[in-house]
Amino acid sequence: DGQVLGDIFLGKIKRWNDPAIAALNPGLTLPDGAIAPVRRADGSGTSFIFTNYLSKVNAEWKSSVGEGTAVKWPAGVGGKGNEGVSAYVQRLPNSIGYVEYAYAKQNKMAHVLLKNKDGQFVAPDDSAFKAAAAGADWARSFYQVLTEQPGKDSWPISGATFILMHKQQDKPEQASN
Known part of the structure; x- marks a missing residue:
């Protein structure tokens, strides 16, 4: 823990x-x-x-x-x-x-498996990171520190990475590559 x-x-x-x-x-x-x-x-x-x-x-x-x-x-x-x-x-x-x-x-x-805020032992994986993100109050702010978020499946040492991109793409077909 x-x-x-x-x-x-x-x-x-x-x-x-x-x-x-x-x-x-x-x-x-x-x-x-x-x-x-x-x-x-x-x-x-x-x-x-x-x-x-x-x-x-x-x-x-x-x-x-x-x-x-x-x-x-x-x-x-x-x-x-x-x-x-x-x-x-x-x-x-x-x-x-x-x-x-x-x-x-x-x-x-x-x-390791780590005990999260809800008392469950979880492994770090994509679903555990998604669970941590789901516990954040995104309406309050887009910048969130995702450590120790609630949720039985949430990995307690999670963080988000952000990207910046143009609202209008000149070549949208290339933006997805």
């Missing part, structure tokens, strides 16, 4: 068999390995979404680290871009990190 994830990235939970992690994984034998948190070394929207989520679900994270595209990370090692984070996660035993979904999917990376 978010509390545990925040505590891992705060450096408070240091081993995979910590009681807080074990409580979320009943019946699973967890390794007694030191956790190696991996995060972005550069400023990024991915880090903003991740730290925004942690600020919503972990009070200590919110008060001591906060949210932003670049924050002062209390623990772990930083990789530049999704590629750098991925390289560290692949090389470091017992590591955990975050990358954008498209990168993880393209590279067939493993992922």
Whole structure:
């Protein structure tokens, strides 16, 4: 869950068999390995979404680290871009990190199930992102941070990407390519 994830990235939970992690994984034998948190070394929207989520679900994270595209990370090692984070996660035993979904999917990376606001464990996928977007109040504003949205199927660390395009296309047949 978010509390545990925040505590891992705060450096408070240091081993995979910590009681807080074990409580979320009943019946699973967890390794007694030191956790190696991996995060972005550069400023990024991915880090903003991740730290925004942690600020919503972990009070200590919110008060001591906060949210932003670049924050002062209390623990772990930083990789530049999704590629750098991925390289560290692949090389470091017992590591955990975050990358954008498209990168993880393209590279067939493993992922966690994460407890969402409705108490359900969900996987990151297109339907979970759509569920998160469905929980937002789009009438209030078109700009929405989609972390920790309600909905039993919603992935709690979701974010939207926007594009700009001309209202009138000179060549509409090319706009769809």
